[in-house]
Amino acid sequence: MPDNTETPARHQIRVEEAVKSFSGRVVVDVDHMLLGDRPIEGLIGPNGAGKTTLMRMIMHATGLDRGTVTLIPNGSGGDEVVLSRLPTHRMAGLGVVKSNQVIMDFEKLTIWDSLLLSVADAKQETPYRMFGEKALFEQHEEEMREHLEFFGFADPTLHAMSAGEKKLLDIVRCLLLKPRFLMLDEPTAGLPDEMTEKVMQRVRALADAGTAIVIVEHDLNVIWKLCDEVHFMAEGKLILRGTPDEIRRHHTVIEKYLGEGHV
């Protein structure tokens, strides 16, 4: 009989002495941060706190002036991997995935295209594999259709039209990559409430199955409801860290940065 109190091991990411400046202005300056300790963690802070930049540094989409980002793959075993030495395209293979804050889409590709792009692996996308499309589709048809139905995409042969559709598609692409460490950058912005609820359902399911989740959100209600741990950043630094209750107890600090009425 499996022991149900044993939660599966989660990937963690350790950020050490990481600094990034743009045009002489220090945007991120984090001495030490451990993410993935708890199933769902939140990253909050005022605009310009460096949250998105930090996540981009983890993905190595932007270089680090100093410091390291290390992946501790508890979920799959194996040695630590220094992410800050790898190119961005290696992240997905290691299970490290990030959704986008602003709308990012492929203008020329349909919804099916986006999904198939996510599920395909490198071996299937070489110049001499001319006839692999049907097999790829059949291999993943079930899981793709499941996501499409759950989120209510009407016709996947079309392109994503509205901003909300594109945002959802971005998230579905992330989900199809089978992430072990998923960063969601303001996933609810621009989504209607039912969609936000559906996204959160999927996120909770992933967390229960062992994926580490980090969410950046401005809507603090989502954070308090969902997260087991919250990191508070301001002016590029990590100011506070703790459970939602612990953070709310420091409401003067929070209000100093975010204004009143959030706690």
Place this chain on the structure above:
Amino acid sequence: MNLNWLSAFLITGLFSVVMVAGLALLLHLQLGLTRIANFGVVGFFGTGMYVYGVLYVRVDWPFGDPWQFLVCALAGTVAAGIAGTVVGWLIADLDVDAMLLGTFGFATMVFILATTQKSLTGGALGMGGLRFPYKLGTVKANEALWLLILVIIVAGILFYVARVHRSPYGRMLIAVGDNEALARSLGKPAFRAKLLQFTVGSAGMGLLGVMYGVLERFLVNTNLGVELTLAAVVALVLGGSARVWGGVIGAVLTIGVFDIVVQSYLPLPKSWYGQAIPVVKQMVYGATLIAVLMFRPLGILGGMRRDKLMRRVHGA
């Protein structure tokens, strides 16, 4: 076989149309899908042609045709592919301006090398000594068979391009060209993909150069000017840079019109053919590029219809 209906002009004219269509198809993969600006098409074409020609004529081969041809043709194609890898490595992660500079600079370097290495290439005077790898009796018969072989090769390229559109590989190329940062975040190795694709495309251009060199049976550096790059670009842009058949249709409408219809079938004064017609041809090509980009940038065939493609391949 009675080939009287096939004049020498028609053979070379058709050869040009098919060859430029082939170049435009390869350019479609580079420029249309992956968005790599290749303004040095003639450089890769010329690399294939000259490496083939120099090896064929200058080396004392222990075996004759067709093996001599095949070995040298392979060498020419591979050389063009290697050039593609080197140039691709230099430009693949740079912006559009640097791509223009890198590819155009490369083409200029090929021209300079072909002109200065006179002992190998004959320089500006040119070099003969190439011949068809078979003997069919008349020159016209030889050329006609060569045209047929080219048609088969370019048909193969067309088939490959069509398959690319329908394959995961093609989708990845389009994604990289459309939004490279997003593609990388989904795990696609953008730099490697661009490099590989540029290599394959350049090798193909080199092969077409080999075919042309044999047809002319003469190498001369005037073949290495920007006119050929222009022809491929006009054909692709006019037909539709995002579509499989774009380059083919564009080649027929540009080269086909000028090199066949105007050259052979329009009753214009003889004196015009020496200088006026070639000059007007280039002016028309330039004007065509301007007009298409200003008024119908996606060309005659318009935009990629992936929704139709997805419906056809996967159903609803």
Place this chain on the structure above:
Amino acid sequence: MEFIGESIVIGLTQHAPLILAAMGFALIYRLTGTINVAYSETLTLGAYFGMWVNTNLGWTFYFSLIPAGLLAGLLSVGTYFAFFRPAKLRGMGALEVIILSFGLSIFLRYGLQFVFGYPVRFYDVGTTTTYRILGTGVSAFRVMALASVLILAVGLYLFIQKSSYGLQIRALASDEDLAKASGIRPLFVTTLIWFIAGVAGGLAGAFYGVNSNVSYLLGWRQFLFIFLVVMVAGRKSIGSVIIAGAATGIALAALNLRLSQSLYAQLVLILAFMVILKVRGRRMAETGKV
């Protein structure tokens, strides 16, 4: 030592027009951020028209510079209003604008051949005395030409850096919205830039033409190096273009003296510049939203 002196003298007298042409090209490139391949045709037009005025109306070379520069400037402005401005208003992508300018370049190049005829043409300037500078023989004419080019280049530099119009140009190039908010009229300033760039190109072309000959390929032959000089000079002030242009000219002359064939000099420099661009490319700013 003699080698260095020779390189400097030959390099500057032969390639001084490159400095002017690169400055003109850089003006447009820095403002619109795109490569105007058709810029090389302003050189050709300047050379052809100056030659025409010189041989048909009997004007001296220096007087013929005025109509040559003016007409090239007008051509440049014309292409801006006919093609580049509409393209920008339509939101045409960078790659498409480059291809469009490529088509325009071809059209103008062969159009000029159509207008001015097929044979190669020459300026009518007669022979001049020869001076020895730094140990190298150089015709008086070439020395005058070099001096003129340098004066024009410095004049253009001072105009851009010091005059009020120059200030408006630099403001518009660095931040269009802010410039508009400061009361700068972008259409007027942009037109001014295209005009000045065209004039610089036309004058450069005239100097090239008088030093060798005038053909429809005159401008196109220089395009690659104009482009290389501007790219290598980077996006700092217009002064860096002068330095890069002069350095390139001297390097070309030096390599020419050392290598067996003159084309080799170009080959080496193209390769060197491409490597510089690759190395510099890695240090590009990381912007992006993903």
